[in-house]
Amino acid sequence: MTVTYTNRVADARLGTFSQLLLQWKGSIYKLLYSEFLIFISLYFTISLVYRLILNESQRLMFEKLALYCNSYAELIPVSFVLGFYVALVVSRWWAQYESIPWPDRIMSLVSCNVDGQDEYGRLLRRTLMRYSNLCSVLILRSVSTAVYKRFPSMEHVVR
Template sequence: MFEKFRQYFGAQSESIPMSFVLGFYVSLVVKRWWEQYKLLPWPDTLALFISAGIPGADETGRLMRRNIVRYAILAYVITLQRVSLRVKRRFPTWQHVVDSGLMLESERKVFEKMDGKSPMSKYWMPLVWATNIINRARKEGLITSDHIVQTLLVELSDIRRRLGALIGYDTVCVPLVYTQVVTLALYTYFVAALMGRQLVPPASGSTSKYEPDVYFPLFTALQFCFYVGWLKVAEVLINPFGEDDDDIELNWLIDRHIKAAYMIVDEMHEEHPELLKDQYWEEVVPKDLPYTVASEHYRRHEPPCSADHYKVKAEDAVKA
């Protein structure tokens, strides 16, 4: 009777397409994880454009530059408040955002007033303020070209698009039933494998007596480790903005972005090292850059392409 059950479970366990089900699920989760990371906006490009587009060391220009990048990062923080527990615990209320210096008290009152009118997420409000500052800078002559205005607005629009997409990924997640089906299929598969891959004594006269007498199902155990590990990877990556050790460090990114943006638009604004002749001024183009002893064996010529060494016959090179 046991051998009949073993044969039945062994045959039926192979009918579950475990590799396909698990592989499709993991690929979906990994793709969402990587796409969400790529959607995180970095303010460096916007700060560079602002530093070049609003020149001058006067107080008005400095105020405009600093406020535009601050509003961009404020929109970033407001968005991450909704999708990340780490950021929510750091900035649980508007007052915490004010205390951090990313929002002024007057701006908090505007947010609270708008919250009373409509409870929807208003991550885009700081971007509206930044847009209005850009328009004001153009009217007052601090921005000298409509093309610069368009460049700055396109960059702000890209930040808004990315932040909106992050909220979309958070609100439209992988269906819970899909995760449950994959988990149920995996453990059902290994329950069947537990019964179907039991070792039974070979029948007398059978050629199976020449097979090694293995009491531990080594390859089934390896398969279990691979499949379950695969599923655990998906469970960790399904929320890239969570609190696991492998999740994205959003709080560090916030600190980094505000420091880098202020350095670009203020501390380093219109500053650069003294213009001096470079090392290759006389020879114009360097023959080769130096290598160290440790890297000398990496020296290579330009790699050839597939058609570089192809020779066209003389009769084929005649114009038709």
């Protein structure tokens, strides 16, 4: 379930983002605390076994095993994996950018398809663009905090 904090971010002050990070509903800590606790418990268990239970020959064997695992971890360079990740993020961002309905694209389509140099054609083109801008404002109010600040209610949209 997604928890939105748009109203809290719209009037952000000093420390608001750190407060949002620490809120429990939908927090990153809520998502990761169980995995973190498992990791910490396994880490301390292995550390205690290594320090208190294993003798010198077993410690040497454990260190060799750790070095062997580390040699395989370095076969896939991090920059290579990071490059794929960045390419994926940029492609998703570009797809979102491309899906934004820009008014100039819509206006060129309207002006090409609505004929007439008379008053009726001009009023029809203007009305279609007003409807297009109204649709954009209504959609962007739910996404952008800047648009939500400019148009907090439907009365502000009408004015």
